[in-house]
Amino acid sequence: MKISFPKYLPGELLIKKRDALSIISSMIIGFLAGLCGSYLLKNHFWLLTIAVLGIVSILLCVGGAVDLVLSRSTADEPPTATIRENMPRITSQWDYRTRKTSRSHAVIDNPSAETCDPPSPDSFVINDNVWFNDNSLAGVAPTFVDRQPDGEELMRNVIPETTGPVCATPTADDTAVSTYD
Amino acid sequence: MPNPNTDVICLLDDDPSVLKAVARLLSSAGWHVQQFDDPEKFLEYAKIHRSPVAVIDVWMPLMNGLEVQSRLRQVSPSTRVIIFTGKDDPRVRSTALNAGASAFLSKPCDDEELLTAIRLALASVT
Numbered sequence: 001m002k003i004s005f006p007k008y009l010p011g012e013l014l015i016k017k018r019d020a021l022s023i024i025s026s027m028i029i030g031f032l033a034g035l036c037g038s039y040l041l042k043n044h045f046w047l048l049t050i051a052v053l054g055i056v057s058i059l060l061c062v063g064g065a066v067d068l069v070l071s072r073s074t075a076d077e078p079p080t081a082t083i084r085e086n087m088p089r090i091t092s093q094w095d096y097r098t099r100k101t102s103r104s105h106a107v108i109d110n111p112s113a114e115t116c117d118p119p120s121p122d123s124f125v126i127n128d129n130v131w132f133n134d135n136s137l138a139g140v141a142p143t144f145v146d147r148q149p150d151g152e153e154l155m156r157n158v159i160p161e162t163t164g165p166v167c168a169t170p171t172a173d174d175t176a177v178s179t180y181d
Numbered sequence: 182m183p184n185p186n187t188d189v190i191c192l193l194d195d196d197p198s199v200l201k202a203v204a205r206l207l208s209s210a211g212w213h214v215q216q217f218d219d220p221e222k223f224l225e226y227a228k229i230h231r232s233p234v235a236v237i238d239v240w241m242p243l244m245n246g247l248e249v250q251s252r253l254r255q256v257s258p259s260t261r262v263i264i265f266t267g268k269d270d271p272r273v274r275s276t277a278l279n280a281g282a283s284a285f286l287s288k289p290c291d292d293e294e295l296l297t298a299i300r301l302a303l304a305s306v307t
Contacts, residue, residue, distance in 0.1 A: 129269065130294045131285040132301060133278045 022067050026060055188303055189213045189230065193223045193249060194238040194265070199288075203236065203265075203295070210296055220244040228256040233306045234283075234299055239266035239273055247273065250280055261302035265295070 033056035040049040190212045194200050197218065204214040215232065217223035220243055227235065235253065239246035250262050261283045266273070269287035277285050283305065284298035 129287040129290050130298060131274060131278060132298065133281070133283055133285075 019067075019071075022063060026063060029056055029059060032056075188234070189215055189232050190299060191215045191217065191223060191227060191232045191235040191260075193217045193220060193235060193241075193246075195241040195243075196238070199238070206292055206295065207299070210299075212299070220249045224249065224252055224256055227253055227260055231257045232260055234261045234263065234302045236263045236265050236295075236299070239264060239277075240268060247277060247280065250277060250282060254281065259306060261306055263295075263298050263302055265290075 033052060036052050037049050040052060190207050192200055192203055192207075192214060194203070195218050200216045200218065204216050207214045215226060215230075217226065220241060223235070226232070237246045237249055237253075241249075246264055246266065250264070253260055253262060262277075262281065264274075264277045264282050264285045265288065266286075267288045274285045283302040286295060286298060
């Protein structure tokens with residue numbers, strides 16, 4: 001992710017522009033006042049010279065004072081507030097699924113929850129979409145293998161409505177149900 | 182006592198994205214993971230290495246999970262089986278649990294639930 005910060009803040013640019021304008025205008029006024037004063041001095045208009053120089057100096061002082069007041073008012077604002085406003089905001093794109101509250105060791109007691117009854121409900125532990133087999137945790141007898149039909153037979157018994165081969169590719173319905181498959 | 186650093190968990194699923202995601206989760210929990218998308222290769226591996234726990238999908242094109250579970254019992258009886266399926270069919274579930282599966286999880290399930298199921302299965306392996 002590329003995060004780019006502006007080189008100058010908008011307020012900062014305005015201050016720099018105003019400073020430059022005031023310096024240029026002061027130089028122009030000073031230059032004109034000098035010209036005017038030299039001309040008046042050349043013609044021996046002493047009083048006029050003094051008056052012009054006085055007015056110019058007053059103008060320059062007023063301009064400087066105004067500049068000072070304006071710059072102080074902008075300096076009083078906390079700069080971090082401006083920076084905070086212009087900061088690019090980084091929001092998390094990670095959309096993690098909500099964590100469900102787990103019902104630990106809740107034994108099946110509601111018959112409506114299941115469409116068929118497990119042979120030994122007490123041995124199974126249900127947690128919404130997790131079923132633990134307590135008997136399996138205690139260990140499976142070695143003779144268990146001999147008593148069980150093979151998986152294909154199991155599947156045929158379990159899903160009698162399956163018309164195709166048991167090991168066939170999952171149907172569109174299956175894939176729709178599973179978010180992973 | 183199962184050791185997360187040495188226990189190898191086998192994953193069998195025909196979907197590579199599921200294999201990748203679950204393998205990443207189990208690796209982050211400290212287990213070594215062996216991934217399989219072919220049930221025959223998985224059974225061959227289980228026969229030799231006797232992995233303590235196997236996480237098996239039900240709906241696979243070559244062989245269904247219940248058949249794999251049954252054949253696994255023959256080649257590696259000590260391996261604990263966790264069925265991890267996208268289609269929660271109560272009949273498949275009860276059959277798998279009756280056949281000795283340690284846990285039956287329907288996708289999508291919470292990461293912690295899968296880890297808990299594996300920990301419980303490992304704890305039952307003596």
